[in-house]
Amino acid sequence: MTRFIHDQFAKDYLSELLSRFGTVETSKKIASEVREVDVWFTPSSCDLDxxxxxxLGQLIVTPALFEPFRNPITANEIxxxxxxxxxxxxKWERDQESRKLRETDLPRLWILTPTASKNLLDNARAKEAENGPPGVYYLGDLYKSAIIVIHQLRRTPETLWLRLxxxxTVQQQAIQExxxxxxTNRWRGNVIRLIYNLLTILATRQNQEADRDDEVLIVTLTQLYEEAIAQLREEGRQEGEQQGEQRGEQRGEQRGEQRATLRLIADILRVRFQEVDEELAAIVEEIATLPSAEFTPLLLQLSREDLLERFAKERE
Incomplete structure (x- = not known):
């Protein structure tokens, strides 16, 4: 189901953002039976900003558990x-034996959900803090837990990393932001790569189980992908112009664009298949002869075997 695809994206995404500030563990087992915390974060001792x-940064000043949900959360899931x-x-009490548990040792639980009904929040006795940001609902202090309704967050730079x-529409707008x-942003490049990876998986399974939101997301991500291609090619042209002599500027521009295209194709293959082995490397230049509008869907949707079969034949 696509829910599990988005669950894995959320784990990878939060790990990418939080790893600089402390220890991140995903799918951490907490009992002999199958119980896993999606993301377990422990702040480092370093004084990082x-x-x-x-x-999101305000949520990790103390130990934290994150449970992100793709679909609106239910009472049973809470x-x-x-x-x-x-x-x-x-578990902490068992591990520490005689050491007394302090409230500051126990992590706070943050439940992330796109939407939640007023009735559900009322039944959970979840309330927004006075003068706190809208969309963050705290359960009683005893429970050290809160529900963050992502679609109620203000559309500001401070909420971007949660709105993603x-x-x-909320996620699409956040992707554009x-x-x-x-x-130069610290996380922009790596997060975009994670989003490209999500696009690759969704596009591969589009005909099998994608819901309406996923179909719209695929369109949004594909547009983002095409913009990235255009940007890389422009960088390649500029690089070629700088390296080319005055009379050879056009040739230098073409070489720069070609290098950018080859690098992009190799990156896509690496995201999809973990590595670019000799067989895949042998077809990169052949793929690059196609316009990006043609090779992009092929790279996102064809299996490794189909790609090799198609472009190996064209090389013969």
């Missing part, structure tokens, strides 16, 4: 998340 991550938190406490885990960040 978490403000770079906006609202209870399951709380059960995981209680099991974490029990929304769905539909991510693309417009300066290229």
């Amino acid at each position: 978490v403000r770079e991550l906006g609202l 209870r399951t998340c709380l059960l995981k938190l209680f099991m974490v406490q029990a 885990l929304g769905r539909g 991510l693309q417009s960040l300066p290229q």
